[in-house]
Amino acid sequence: MTAIKTIGLEYAYADGTNALSGINFEANEGEKVAVLGPNGSGKTTLFYHFNGLIKPTCGEVQVFGESISKTNIENIRKRVGLVFQESDNQLFAPTVFEDIAFGPKNLGLDSNEIKSKVSEVLCRFDIENLARKNPANLSGGQKKRVAIAGVVAMEPDVLVLDEPTSGMDAAGITDTIGILDELNNEGKTIILSTHDSDLAASWADRVYILNKGKVFKSGLPRHIFADEKLIADAGLRQPVIVQTYREFRARGISKGEIPLSVLDFMESVDSIKVMKIRCAVAGCDVAAGDDVCLEMRDGMMVANKGSKGGVTGTVVFDGMKGEDIAVKDVAGNLQQFAGNITIIRVPGIIEGGSRAADLEKVRDILSKNKQQKIGAMGTSAKVLINKMGLMCDFEFDVIQSGMLAALRGFDVTILASGGMADRVVEKAKDKKLNYECFVL
Ligand SMILES: Nc1ncnc2c1ncn2[C@@H]1O[C@H](COP(=O)(O)OP(=O)(O)OP(=O)(O)O)[C@@H](O)[C@H]1O
Ligand SMILES: [Mg+2]
Secondary structure (H helix, E strand, O other): OEEEEEEEEEEEOOOOOEEEEEEEEEEEOOOEEEEEOOOOOOHHHHHHHHOOOOOOOEEEEEEOOEEOOOOOHHHHHHHEEEEOOOHHHOOOOOOHHHHHHHHHHHOOOOHHHHHHHHHHHHHHOOOHHHOOOOHHHOOHHHHHHHHHHHHHOOOOOEEEEEOOOOOOOHHHHHHHHHHHHHHHHOOOEEEEEOOOHHHHHHHOOEEEEEEOOEEEEEEOHHHHOOOHHHHHHOOOOOOHHHHHHHHHHHOOOEOOOOOOOHHHHHHHEOOOOEEEEEEOOOOOOEOOOOEEEEEEEOOEEEEEEOOOOOOEEEEOOOEOOOOEEEEEEEEOOHHHHOOOEEEEEEOOHHHOHHHHOOHHHHHHHHHOOOOEEEEEEHHHHHHHHHHOOOOOOEOOOHHHHHHHHHHOOOEEEEEEEHHHHHHHHHHHHHOOOOEEEEEO
8 A cells, every 4th residue: 555645746835946846756555765865855845745744736645545635634644753854843842751742642642651652662762861851952863863752652654754864873873773674664654864875775665866856766776776877967975885886896896786785795796716815724834726625713714724625725825824825716605604693583662572581591592602693673672682781793784784794604693573583584594594583
């Protein structure tokens, strides 16, 4: 089903500025849509239409198939939550707690239900410590977090966020995107605007590029970002990973489909004819022409003398232990060095969170892996790791970082709840990594 649709949407401000001219936009239920476009291209004006904040000069806006009208506007505002670009336009209550409580109050919840809803949201956004503060006294990034939390508390089906990550630090961006993914896994449609091409490329199911009030182009990130001229003409920056891929491809190192993440990029790297590898030969050194076998040690590829083992090569120059040597004719599947992925499915916030988890079982699972790396996705998993006094190795981009570590030989455990755990499984399958799944 289509969650939000605009047909021939036009909007002119009172001073005559034509902010939108003939926008046809569509976001399907459960989709993650990113809207990109230079300053003044009409992103904010478009978003104002999604919950009827402003009325089109011409054209139509449909929400779950219904055209917005006076009779359904109240219901539509419940279904479509809008987070403003400027948090100061959103936050008004004397405390963060009251600000977040505003939505649940409007939904008609009783005071106990309101309290429990606000606590859940404060916990999800990790802002319990801000509950008693005046929103006006928060930092820019904190205000953004509170503003998003306030809209999430209203439990809308569609979350529309106007530049939700601008002004946030790296951890704030990762947390926010993590929470949005979590909500998306719970079935919410997410539409956001951003100037961050890297984020749009790696996060979105679908991308819209606006320019001068028109849809310049829309489509799958893979198609949009493959078109270098399109991105330049739209006044946008190429994602760094795409730029890197193009440089590698120009030098004959990368090939295939355009990557949208570091993990995809690793697949684009063609088998290299000569590799520079640390020589790990104990006792004796290697000479040109010697056979070596390769293995992964502490996340680094090393060469040993001999031709036993799954991946072999021939030394190009003489070399000593501890030095980098050149190895040619590398044969065998490097993937066999990959470690295992263990996925622990943690109860999500709505299933009782970390309180409902069996910590002994987690300890038991973790004790089975040696040299391991741990990642936690989502609030419940992070809280659980904290409770156990453990540290995460991956704070950012957990799925991708975990898979990359596994490809470098580490055993990796990822704790995640609900749909996020499913995404880890999908990705592990996709990358042909060995995985095992446990449910708490
Ligand atoms: N209240 C207003 N009155 C008149 N013109 C406006 C008003 N608000 C926005 N505009 C104009 O409408 C156009 C679209 O603005 P909008 O804020 O939607 O762009 P945007 O893509 O969100 O930009 P940014 O990336 O800077 O947030 C711009 O030309 C802007 O000057
Ligand atoms: Mg804007």
